[in-house]
Amino acid sequence: MEIEQILKQISPLSLPSIQQIVNRIELIHLPKNTTLLDAEKIEKKVYFIKKGIVRAYTLDDGKEITFWFGKEGNSILSMKSYVENKPSYETIELLEDCELYEINISDLQLFYATNLEISNWGRKLAEIELIKTEERFISRQLSTAIDRYKKLLVEDPSLINRVQLGYVASFLGISQVTLSRIRAEI
Incomplete structure (x- = not known):
């Protein structure tokens, strides 16, 4: 999935705003079994999956508990790091060879401070992630x-x-x- 499609599925953006973000994004290729995010570390990047699948897990008494899968078109971010600049709860592991779009959170924060349209896009990204978390929680409980x-x-x-x-x-x-x-x- 191309980055422009991924950005637009989060929230509509004008071409200049898309270009502003795309100019700061890098396409990276990582092999299967790579640990992308580490629990207890502050994550400085946000990723979008072009190709591949990942899982998020946490440890409970030394046992890995998988609580999320991401695939093409999904974003990968530690909300704790993204919002509070604090260490994440989760570890993200690549389950396939992946192509990922990567952007620094600091670049996004600068865009949020200088471009209202991108700021609203970032708010929508956080809202979508919150809804996904609520849905997982409710499903697990009920x-x-x-x-x-x-x-x-x-x-x-x-x-x-x-x-x-x-x-x-x-x-x-x-x-x-x-x-x-x-x-x-x-």
Whole structure:
């Protein structure tokens, strides 16, 4: 997915504003298994996925708990670092070789201070990320594992073929054995 498409899907921008952002973006290529963001570190960049898939996880008693997958068109950022310039909660790992657009948060902050349209775009980016977080939280609290799996199949069926089932099980909050049983039932 091209960067202009990604930026516009967050919120409409004029061509001059898009160009202003694009001029500060770099396209990078990183191999599978790269750790893009580290928990407990301040992240200084925001990424947008051109190609590939990533996962976000946190550690609980030494066990990795996957709570988000990102794919083409998604943004990758630590909200804690982005908003408060504090260490992140999550680790982001590349599950495939990835092509990512990267921009410094400091560049975005400068645009927010000098360009109202880009500032509103940045607000929309944060709002979208907040809604995604709320949806994950509510789903985890109110839906059964079977319902969460069915929703995943409807919203992102290709994910099952692109991600290790152990990560999918962790994302759903169940064991891999339970995931196998659910898959057999469906």
